[in-house]
Amino acid sequence: MTLLYRSTRGDAADALTASAAILQGLSPDGGLYVPTETPQLDLDLKQLPTMTYQTVATKVLKAFLTDFTDAEISACVKAAYDDKFDDPLIVPLSHHGDDYYLELFHGATIAFKDLALSILPHLMTTAAKKNHFKKEIVILTATSGDTGKAAMAGFADVPGTKIIVFYPSQGVSAIQKQQMITQVGENTYVVAINGNFDQAQTNVKEIFNDADFKTQLATHGFQFSSANSINIGRLVPQVAYYFYAYGQLVKQGAVKNGDPVNFSVPTGNFGDILAGYYAKQLGLPVNRLICASNQNNVLTDFFQTGYYDRIRPFFTTTSPSMDILVSSNLERLIFLATGEDADQTTAYMHELEKTGHYQIKPAVLKKLQMTFSAGFASGDADRQAIATVFSKSDFAIDPHTAVAKAVADQYRQATNDDHPMVIVSTASPYKFPNAVLSAIEGHAVEVDGLDAVKQLQDHIQVPLPKAIKTLFQAKIRHNTTVQPDEMQAAITKILKIE
Numbered sequence: 001m002t003l004l005y006r007s008t009r010g011d012a013a014d015a016l017t018a019s020a021a022i023l024q025g026l027s028p029d030g031g032l033y034v035p036t037e038t039p040q041l042d043l044d045l046k047q048l049p050t051m052t053y054q055t056v057a058t059k060v061l062k063a064f065l066t067d068f069t070d071a072e073i074s075a076c077v078k079a080a081y082d083d084k085f086d087d088p089l090i091v092p093l094s095h096h097g098d099d100y101y102l103e104l105f106h107g108a109t110i111a112f113k114d115l116a117l118s119i120l121p122h123l124m125t126t127a128a129k130k131n132h133f134k135k136e137i138v139i140l141t142a143t144s145g146d147t148g149k150a151a152m153a154g155f156a157d158v159p160g161t162k163i164i165v166f167y168p169s170q171g172v173s174a175i176q177k178q179q180m181i182t183q184v185g186e187n188t189y190v191v192a193i194n195g196n197f198d199q200a201q202t203n204v205k206e207i208f209n210d211a212d213f214k215t216q217l218a219t220h221g222f223q224f225s226s227a228n229s230i231n232i233g234r235l236v237p238q239v240a241y242y243f244y245a246y247g248q249l250v251k252q253g254a255v256k257n258g259d260p261v262n263f264s265v266p267t268g269n270f271g272d273i274l275a276g277y278y279a280k281q282l283g284l285p286v287n288r289l290i291c292a293s294n295q296n297n298v299l300t301d302f303f304q305t306g307y308y309d310r311i312r313p314f315f316t317t318t319s320p321s322m323d324i325l326v327s328s329n330l331e332r333l334i335f336l337a338t339g340e341d342a343d344q345t346t347a348y349m350h351e352l353e354k355t356g357h358y359q360i361k362p363a364v365l366k367k368l369q370m371t372f373s374a375g376f377a378s379g380d381a382d383r384q385a386i387a388t389v390f391s392k393s394d395f396a397i398d399p400h401t402a403v404a405k406a407v408a409d410q411y412r413q414a415t416n417d418d419h420p421m422v423i424v425s426t427a428s429p430y431k432f433p434n435a436v437l438s439a440i441e442g443h444a445v446e447v448d449g450l451d452a453v454k455q456l457q458d459h460i461q462v463p464l465p466k467a468i469k470t471l472f473q474a475k476i477r478h479n480t481t482v483q484p485d486e487m488q489a490a491i492t493k494i495l496k497i498e
């Protein structure tokens with residue numbers, strides 16, 4: 001049986017194969033692709049503790065991408081999860097204090113998006129071959145800091161592809177910026193915008209949906225695709241680490257096989273935590289998924305009241321990858337929670353675009369609250385979490401992980417829920433050295449960039465990842481900045497299709 005993918009805003013009759021959905025990225029009606037049925041995972045939980053990450057990933061991908069052959073999936077997994085990762089386990093689970101930390105930061109850009117973006121280019125080029133695709137794939141991405149770099153690391157010099165990345169010039173850390181502007185690869189293009197992430201993302205979505213522009217591209221032999229977490233090919237690989245984490249928990253004696261656990265997930269675009277929800281649907285014993293936000297707490301309010309309201313102040317925080325007010329992947333959850341009602345989902349999303357808010361029905365909210373809890377941590381709370389975890393356990397966490405830790409603590413205090421807690425750790429402390437150093441020292445420090453990295457290493461004594469070691473000798477290759485309304489013109493220029 002082939003599992004098909006339909007748009008959250010479209011007709012189930014128009015469903016596509018997995019490979020076609022990966023190539024499309026976003027559905028032409030503006031919706032996101034979702035499986036038409038619950039995927040059937042061929043995995044015995046009892047075997048999980050002895051499986052390698054590669055085996056778990058292979059099984060998860062097989063469940064979702066049924067039009068890929070076993071050989072194709074194995075080849076993609078092998079090419080993705082290799083010594084680009086600086087830990088042989090790929091996603092080790094460490095235990096500090098009362099918590100387990102799922103370390104998703106051992107890849108090429110030391111943040112969790114490497115897990116999906118090291119495999120997406122392989123899934124995409126395999127999909128292109130399967131679909132006899134002749135056009136050159138242009139990956140168009142808006143990034144709040146981590147996605148763009150991880151996508152470029154994955155796509156750099158992959159034949160038949162180009163990648164164009166837009167990032168908010170003031171919204172990323174010094175390290176993130178340095179990573180971005182030094183990106184290698186003849187097919188990579190980086191453009192800063194004078195605006196925030198939501199503007200970049202909104203404009204990318206508009207450019208995607210512009211039919212005239214699409215035709216213009218096609219006549220020049222190009223077709224857009226997306227490496228943003230709206231691409232189902234991003235989401236599916238992320239399901240694997242929830243299963244792997246569970247196997248490690250059993251292996252470490254934290255739970256008996258079959259007993260449920262909690263995950264606290266630092267959330268922005270809702271891709272990471274949605275993968276956890278898919279894992280639960282596929283049979284993983286998950287008690288609660290805790291949606292942790294920073295000061296941009298639109299999701300906290302949503303899960304408490306059912307009212308999604310993006311009309312609110314936007315805060316630039318020390319966890320920039322979560323500075324998001326329009327959480328794209330939430331649309332997939334809404335679709336599921338409304339009983340796969342595409343009309344209702346479309347109505348909510350149009351309301352959000354037009355008025356800035358929507359209200360789901362009480363019964364739908366109740367359903368969501370059976371699995372999801374939500375909370376947020378201000379800058380003070382995440383600084384406190386970094387300092388406390390370091391002083392108690394000698395373990396340095398980054399500000400995104402710290403938000404998840406602070407919200408997990410709030411949740412436990414409020415509920416006395418004592419299921420084992422996995423803190424999903426999405427970035428290395430070396431990616432945000434100024435913020436981590438300030439938190440550990442208990443006052444703002446002036447240094448940033450490489451100096452901050454060095455000082456942080458003196459404190460925490462953790463070897464520098466390869467990604468950081470080479471960063472500050474690298475040549476600057478990208479220095480274009482445009483206004484948000486000049487993004488389409490920038491693309492035209494890059495692709496030379498004027």
Ligand SMILES: *Cc1c(COP(=O)(O)O)cnc(C)c1O
Nearest residue numbers: 146267268269270271272321426
């Ligand atoms: C992208 C990112 C997040 C948020 O993940 P979403 O899937 O967008 O919810 C959290 N932490 C880090 C470090 C990230 O890069």
